Amino acid sequence: MTHLALKNVSKHFGNFTAVRDFNLDVNKGEFVSFLGPSGCGKTTTLRMIAGFEIPSSGEITINGADITNKSPNQRNVGMVFQSYALFPNMTVAQNIGFGLQVRKEKEADVKDRVAEMLSIISLESKADSYPYQLSGGQMQRVALARALAIRPEVLLLDEPLSALDAKIRVSLRGEIRSIQQKLGITAIYVTHDQEEALSLSDRIVVMNIGEMEQIGTPFEIYNFPTTVFTANFVGTLNTTSGEVLDPLKGLVTVDGVQFESASDIKSKRKGDKVRVAIRPERFNFVSQEKKANILDCTIESINFLGSIVRIQVKIGNTKFFVDTFNNPFLDLPNIGAKDQVTCSKEAVLVLDE
Amino acid sequence: MNFITRLRKFPFWSWLWFIIGALYFILPLLATFEFSLSWDPANPLKAYQRAFEDNRFWNSFMYSNVLALATIVVSIILIVPTAYWIRLRLPQARRIVEFITLMPFVVPAIILVFGLIRIYSTPFSIPFTDVVFMQPLTNFKMGTNILIVGGYVVLAMPYMYRSVDTGMRTVDIRTLTEASQSLGANWFVIITRVILPNIRAALLSGALLTFAIVVGEVTLASFLGVNAFGPYLFLLGQHRAYEPAALSFVSFLLTWLAMGLIQLVTGGQGQAAGTH
Structure with a gap:
C-alpha cells in the first residue's frame, strides 16, 4: 500500500x-x-x-x-x-x-x-x-x-x-x-x-x-x-557509439566490429545510430570461457583496483575496460599482446543515442 | 642552541611594540590609581571611602545599572530575532542591516539626543484632530526612561548586533533550525531552547559591552536630565579631585571583571561549538 x-x-x-x-x-x-x-x-x-x-x-x-x-x-x-x-x-x-x-x-x-x-x-x-x-x-x-x-x-x-x-x-x-x-x-x-x-x-x-x-x-x-x-552513472561502464546492423538478430557494429546483443532493437532500422554499453566485468578472456561475442583485442593497460584488476583493451579502434577478480595466481596478459575477449549477448546493452 | 641564535629568534620588534602599547594603556591607569591614594597619606583609601559614602553615587550607579539591564533586554529581544532571520531567510539583507547598525558610529550621540527631544517633547495627537492621546515622553519619568533606553539601544546596536551575528556564524543556525523543526519544534522553542543557549557566550559578550557603554554614557543622560552614573562622575570631576579618580579606577576594575567573565564563559562554549 x-x-x-x-x-x-x-x-x-x-x-x-x-x-x-x-x-x-x-x-x-x-x-x-x-x-x-x-x-x-x-x-x-x-x-x-x-x-x-x-x-x-x-x-x-x-x-x-x-x-x-x-x-x-x-x-x-x-x-x-x-x-x-x-x-x-x-x-x-x-x-x-x-x-x-x-x-x-x-x-x-x-x-x-x-x-x-x-x-x-x-x-x-x-x-x-x-x-x-x-x-x-x-x-x-x-x-x-x-x-x-x-x-x-x-x-x-x-x-x-x-x-x-x-x-x-x-x-x-x-x-x-x-x-x-x-x-x-x-x-x-x-x-x-x-x-x-x-x-x-x-x-x-x-x-x-x-x-x-x-x-x-x-x-x-x-x-x-x-x-x-x-x-554511465551507476557502476563502471564501457559506452561507445554504434550502428544497428541487423535489428531482428540484435546485431550492432562498433567501428566495424560486430556485437550480438540481447537488447530488443526490433523497432530500429539498419544503420540507426545507437549507444553500445558493456560492463567491464561482463567481459572474459576467451581462454576462460566462450560466449556469444568473440572479439580480437590488444592489451592497452592494466590497473590494480584492490579486489579487481581493470584491463584496458582495444577492440577495433575502440577502447574497452575489462574487469577480472584479483588473485595471486592470476595469469595477466602482457601489454601490447594480442588476445581475444568474449561476452554474452545479454551483456551488450543497446541504448538510444 | 647558542645565545646568538636565541637572540636572533627573539621577536624583538613585536615585543617592543607590545610593551609600548601596554604602557600607553597601563600608565594612565596607574597614575589615576596612585593619585586616588594620595589624598590623605594616613588613610590612602580615603577617596574610596568618601565616594562610597555618597548616596548620590549609589543612586546614580544603581539607576544606570537598571537602565543597562533594560537596554540589554530590549536589545536582545530586537536584535536576536533580526540577526537570526537575516541568517536564515534574508542573507541578501545583511549588508543593509550592517550599514544601519553602523549608523551610531556616524551620527554622534548629541544629534541623536536632540532628535529624540525634538520628536518626543510634543504631545501625541490623533492626526488632523486636536485629540491628545499621550503626553510628551519627556514630561514624565517613565517616558524619559523609555526614551533613554531607546537611545541606548541605538548606541549599543553595533556591538550587540556584531556579537550576536558572530555567535550565530559559529554554529550552523540553518541546520539546527531545520533539525528542530523536523522534531516538531515551533519558532519559540527553536529560539529559546536551541538558538539562545548556543549563542550564550556571544550574548554575554554583547550584553557586557552594552553594560559598559550605558554605565559610562554622559551625553544622552545629561540632555534628558536623568541622574545617571555618567553625569554624576562628570559633575564630581568638576568639583572634586580625588573621588573621581577613585571611581574611574573602580570602573576599570568592573570592566576587567566583565572581560574576565566573557573569557570564562566563551572558553567553554568555544570548545563545544568548535568541534561540532
Missing part, C-alpha cells in the same frame, strides 16, 4: 527548475534511495518531503493525507542531516529526547524511549556526553536515534554518511539498514554514492537535472539501465 506519494511535483527557483514533474509511490517500510550527481534535484525533493521547501506545483501525501503545504513541524517526518545537526548545548540523551519533550510527552515515557533508542544504537554509555565528546560515527548514530525517537511516519536521510571515513561509512550503512528493517519504517535516502544506494535500497530513483531517469531495484538499475545516463 502506498505510504508516501509524490504526484507531479515540481520546484522552480526563479527561472531555474530544480525538480520537474516528479512522481513516486513509496510503500510502507520501503527503503528508497535518490541517487544522482550534485544539482540533480535529489536533495530538493527530499527537502520538499520534509517541508523545508514548498513545491511550485504537485502534491505530497503521507497515508493519503495531503502534507504539501504543512509546516515541517507538523509533518511527523524525521530527518538525519549530513552535518549531524546535534544540538551542541544538549547531552546525547537530551538530544534524543528533544522531539518527545517538544510533543509534551510524559517525562517517564521520554526517559524510556531515550533508553530504548540508546540501546538500539548501542550508545548507552554515552547518554550524558555532549556532541563534541563523540566521534563522527557516534554523532550520526545519535542523530539517527533522535530522528527515530519521535516515531516518524517517514525517515529522511540527507547524505548522512558523506562526512565519515570509508570504514565507518560501510559499518554505519549496514546499521542504518538493519535498524530501518527492524522498526519497519519508510525511509528515503539521498546519496551520490552508488555503492551506498545499491547496498541499502529496496528501490533506487536515479535522478538527473531535476528529472527521474529510472526507478527500479538495485539489480534492475545496475544490470538493466534504460538510459545512457543511468548506465
Whole structure:
C-alpha cells in the first residue's frame, strides 16, 4: 500500500527548475534511495518531503493525507542531516529526547524511549556526553536515534554518511539498514554514492537535472539501465557509439566490429545510430570461457583496483575496460599482446543515442 | 642552541611594540590609581571611602545599572530575532542591516539626543484632530526612561548586533533550525531552547559591552536630565579631585571583571561549538 506519494511535483527557483514533474509511490517500510550527481534535484525533493521547501506545483501525501503545504513541524517526518545537526548545548540523551519533550510527552515515557533508542544504537554509555565528546560515527548514530525517537511516519536521510571515513561509512550503512528493517519504517535516502544506494535500497530513483531517469531495484538499475545516463552513472561502464546492423538478430557494429546483443532493437532500422554499453566485468578472456561475442583485442593497460584488476583493451579502434577478480595466481596478459575477449549477448546493452 | 641564535629568534620588534602599547594603556591607569591614594597619606583609601559614602553615587550607579539591564533586554529581544532571520531567510539583507547598525558610529550621540527631544517633547495627537492621546515622553519619568533606553539601544546596536551575528556564524543556525523543526519544534522553542543557549557566550559578550557603554554614557543622560552614573562622575570631576579618580579606577576594575567573565564563559562554549 502506498505510504508516501509524490504526484507531479515540481520546484522552480526563479527561472531555474530544480525538480520537474516528479512522481513516486513509496510503500510502507520501503527503503528508497535518490541517487544522482550534485544539482540533480535529489536533495530538493527530499527537502520538499520534509517541508523545508514548498513545491511550485504537485502534491505530497503521507497515508493519503495531503502534507504539501504543512509546516515541517507538523509533518511527523524525521530527518538525519549530513552535518549531524546535534544540538551542541544538549547531552546525547537530551538530544534524543528533544522531539518527545517538544510533543509534551510524559517525562517517564521520554526517559524510556531515550533508553530504548540508546540501546538500539548501542550508545548507552554515552547518554550524558555532549556532541563534541563523540566521534563522527557516534554523532550520526545519535542523530539517527533522535530522528527515530519521535516515531516518524517517514525517515529522511540527507547524505548522512558523506562526512565519515570509508570504514565507518560501510559499518554505519549496514546499521542504518538493519535498524530501518527492524522498526519497519519508510525511509528515503539521498546519496551520490552508488555503492551506498545499491547496498541499502529496496528501490533506487536515479535522478538527473531535476528529472527521474529510472526507478527500479538495485539489480534492475545496475544490470538493466534504460538510459545512457543511468548506465554511465551507476557502476563502471564501457559506452561507445554504434550502428544497428541487423535489428531482428540484435546485431550492432562498433567501428566495424560486430556485437550480438540481447537488447530488443526490433523497432530500429539498419544503420540507426545507437549507444553500445558493456560492463567491464561482463567481459572474459576467451581462454576462460566462450560466449556469444568473440572479439580480437590488444592489451592497452592494466590497473590494480584492490579486489579487481581493470584491463584496458582495444577492440577495433575502440577502447574497452575489462574487469577480472584479483588473485595471486592470476595469469595477466602482457601489454601490447594480442588476445581475444568474449561476452554474452545479454551483456551488450543497446541504448538510444 | 647558542645565545646568538636565541637572540636572533627573539621577536624583538613585536615585543617592543607590545610593551609600548601596554604602557600607553597601563600608565594612565596607574597614575589615576596612585593619585586616588594620595589624598590623605594616613588613610590612602580615603577617596574610596568618601565616594562610597555618597548616596548620590549609589543612586546614580544603581539607576544606570537598571537602565543597562533594560537596554540589554530590549536589545536582545530586537536584535536576536533580526540577526537570526537575516541568517536564515534574508542573507541578501545583511549588508543593509550592517550599514544601519553602523549608523551610531556616524551620527554622534548629541544629534541623536536632540532628535529624540525634538520628536518626543510634543504631545501625541490623533492626526488632523486636536485629540491628545499621550503626553510628551519627556514630561514624565517613565517616558524619559523609555526614551533613554531607546537611545541606548541605538548606541549599543553595533556591538550587540556584531556579537550576536558572530555567535550565530559559529554554529550552523540553518541546520539546527531545520533539525528542530523536523522534531516538531515551533519558532519559540527553536529560539529559546536551541538558538539562545548556543549563542550564550556571544550574548554575554554583547550584553557586557552594552553594560559598559550605558554605565559610562554622559551625553544622552545629561540632555534628558536623568541622574545617571555618567553625569554624576562628570559633575564630581568638576568639583572634586580625588573621588573621581577613585571611581574611574573602580570602573576599570568592573570592566576587567566583565572581560574576565566573557573569557570564562566563551572558553567553554568555544570548545563545544568548535568541534561540532
